[in-house]
Amino acid sequence: RDDLDARLWAFKGESFVPHGPADSEPDGLIVLGLxxxxxxxxxxxxxxxxxxxxxxxxxxxxxxxxxxxxxxxxxxxxxxxxxx
Known part of the structure; x- marks a missing residue:
């Protein structure tokens, strides 16, 4: 999960999709979970x-x-x- 999170943060700024870990109630539409x-x-x-x-x-x-x-x-x- 951490590797995917890091890759999403490093992706192009104009293409950013809000995301976060499932255990922290992310603000975005993408939830990363294990x-x-x-x-x-x-x-x-x-x-x-x-x-x-x-x-x-x-x-x-x-x-x-x-x-x-x-x-x-x-x-x-x-x-x-x-x-x-």
Whole structure:
């Protein structure tokens, strides 16, 4: 979470999207979280893990990043079957 937070802060100033950690009630639309509690956020989950979070069914939409790595592609296929 800290690495993603640092990257978002370092991104172009004119493209900044307010964000913050889930455990501090961020002011922005982007909430960075780890663990098994998604709080009150239920619109879009961008899952960066190889497994489906236990709270994924609470979200209206889920997005996952898939790259050419065979391990990541296999995990994404499993996740897709679950989401379906």
């Amino acid at each position: 663990g098994e509690d998604c709080g009150q956020h239920q619109d879009l989950l961008v899952n960066l893990d190889l497994k489906v979070p236990v709270f994924a069914n609470k979200f209206a939409r889920v997005a996952e990043i898939v790259v050419e790595d065979p391990t990541i592609r296999a995990a994404a296929r499993e996740s897709f079957r679950f989401y379906r």
